[in-house]
Amino acid sequence: xxxxxxxxxxxxxxxxxxxxxxxxxxxxxxxxxxxxxxxxxxxxxxxxxxxxxxxxxxxxxxxxxxxxxxxxxxxxxxxxxxxxxxxxxxxxxxxxxxxxxxxxxxxxxxxxxxxxxxxxxxxxxxxxxxxxxxxxxxxxxxxxxxxxxxxxxxxxxxxxxxxxxxxxxxxxxxxxxxxxxxxxxxxxxxxxxxxxxxxxxxxxxxxxxxxxxxxxxxxxxxxxxxxx
Amino acid sequence: xxxxxxxxxxxxxxxxxxxxxxxxxxxxxxxxxxxxxxxxxxxxxxxxxxxxxxxxxxxxxxxxxxxxxxxxxxxxxxxxxxxxxxxxxxxxxxxxxxxxxxxxxxxxxxxxxxxxxxxxxxxxxxxxxxxxxxxxxxxxxxxxxxxxxxxxxxxxxxxxxxxxxxxxxxxxxxxxxxxxxxxxxxxxxxxxxxxxxxxxxxxxxxxxxxxxxxxxxxxxxxxxxxxxxxxxxxxxxxxx
Numbered sequence: 001x002x003x004x005x006x007x008x009x010x011x012x013x014x015x016x017x018x019x020x021x022x023x024x025x026x027x028x029x030x031x032x033x034x035x036x037x038x039x040x041x042x043x044x045x046x047x048x049x050x051x052x053x054x055x056x057x058x059x060x061x062x063x064x065x066x067x068x069x070x071x072x073x074x075x076x077x078x079x080x081x082x083x084x085x086x087x088x089x090x091x092x093x094x095x096x097x098x099x100x101x102x103x104x105x106x107x108x109x110x111x112x113x114x115x116x117x118x119x120x121x122x123x124x125x126x127x128x129x130x131x132x133x134x135x136x137x138x139x140x141x142x143x144x145x146x147x148x149x150x151x152x153x154x155x156x157x158x159x160x161x162x163x164x165x166x167x168x169x170x171x172x173x174x175x176x177x178x179x180x181x182x183x184x185x186x187x188x189x190x191x192x193x194x195x196x197x198x199x200x201x202x203x204x205x206x207x208x209x210x211x212x213x214x215x216x217x218x219x220x221x222x223x224x225x226x227x228x
Numbered sequence: 229x230x231x232x233x234x235x236x237x238x239x240x241x242x243x244x245x246x247x248x249x250x251x252x253x254x255x256x257x258x259x260x261x262x263x264x265x266x267x268x269x270x271x272x273x274x275x276x277x278x279x280x281x282x283x284x285x286x287x288x289x290x291x292x293x294x295x296x297x298x299x300x301x302x303x304x305x306x307x308x309x310x311x312x313x314x315x316x317x318x319x320x321x322x323x324x325x326x327x328x329x330x331x332x333x334x335x336x337x338x339x340x341x342x343x344x345x346x347x348x349x350x351x352x353x354x355x356x357x358x359x360x361x362x363x364x365x366x367x368x369x370x371x372x373x374x375x376x377x378x379x380x381x382x383x384x385x386x387x388x389x390x391x392x393x394x395x396x397x398x399x400x401x402x403x404x405x406x407x408x409x410x411x412x413x414x415x416x417x418x419x420x421x422x423x424x425x426x427x428x429x430x431x432x433x434x435x436x437x438x439x440x441x442x443x444x445x446x447x448x449x450x451x452x453x454x455x456x457x458x459x460x461x462x463x464x465x466x467x468x
Contacts, residue, residue: 129320132283137333138310138384141302147332151323 010202029187033168036107043112048119069113074172081106098179106173111163122155154225165218232295234259240289250275250443262414265423267440273423277390281314313386319377327361333384351379371402388419
């Protein structure tokens with residue numbers, strides 16, 4: 001018990017003094033999470049909108065596939081992307097392996113189905129009169145879609161936040177594609193795993209506190225949006 | 229030469245799955261007229277209005293607008309939809325201010341900001357909601373919402389205004405305003421098709437009645453108002 005209290009005290013000091021290792025891991029985490037969420041949203045929002053608004057024979061299987069993709073283990077995505085970006089892979093020449101960009105790529109693949117699913121749910125939950133109303137007032141198909149997007153904006157923001165929440169807390173993709181290089185690809189989650197395995201609980205707990213704070217902030221934001 | 233009717237429906241049928249929702253062998257509607265569309269719930273009124281608004285293609289038959297058969301493709305429908313506006317029974321108001329709602333149709337048309345502002349103000353005045361522009365549309369009463377939706381439709385100066393029971397569930401002052409505004413539209417050049425349960429919504433029994441039952445058109449307009457062409461050269465609105 002005393003050991004835990006001591007670790008907590010040491011971690012509080014690390015947070016308070018903005019320890020360089022802690023700062024670096026937080027920065028890398030937020031950097032890769034931000035950009036992977038941006039790319040995931042670029043794919044997921046149009047995908048969710050497209051599936052939600054169109055009628056095609058394979059719509060139901062497409063939705064099932066999208067649902068399934070949200071449950072794919074992070075290490076599987078890591079493995080898949082590793083195969084592409086490793087030296088022997090088709091993207092090997094790009095030198096992406098063990099870079100933040102590789103983590104961004106993997107995390108974007110991880111978050112895109114989540115963003116798409118939440119967007120699809122927002123479209124399906126929207127008032128069916130939105131698009132016909134826009135059309136009968138003279139909107140083009142693109143304008144009516146933009147209007148729908150505006151009307152379900154809170155749902156779409158919730159989709160984006162959920163995507164961010166997923167990637168900021170994952171460890172498999174960051175470990176496999178980033179390589180956990182100190183000050184370069186070490187994220188909060190990979191640092192926690194490493195420091196704990198080394199017995200350095202203080203830094204692990206300090207990072208855990210920051211990670212929890214980020215996750216808490218994301219959930220509070222999500223909760224506030226869902227109340228709108 | 230007899231001018232072609234505004235709308236002409238030939239053998240139009242609409243099915244939802246196996247269910248026949250609308251069956252109109254022939255119907256012609258004139259410009260600048262006031263039509264009263266009646267029938268029990270589920271008789272096909274909304275389906276007919278959605279069809280006339282170019283929001284719903286028929287399963288079979290031809291719908292012609294101003295002498296041209298409608299081509300059910302987005303690019304071809306846009307100019308038609310910009311002449312015809314449908315006011316839904318429970319109109320959807322965008323999650324914006326009243327002003328932005330009324331300005332919507334003008335904005336999507338790229339209307340100049342100053343002209344759009346004037347038109348929005350005029351439209352709100354017309355429905356008795358002067359000064360409501362800054363209010364949130366979602367916070368209005370049912371009657372006010374219906375009037376905002378009417379102002380939004382009026383703002384785009386439609387050639388045809390289709391209304392799906394705009395007087396139902398509306399307080400009397402709002403209903404009176406809506407009735408007055410709608411009643412004055414044909415004289416200003418707008419064709420009105422009003423779905424209503426009321427026997428005589430306008431003074432003096434104004435309006436040509438179209439009756440639907442179980443998707444079938446039962447009666448056409450009043451005999452004294454017949455114009456337009458029809459198959460076989462009969463000078464009627466609807467061929468029963």
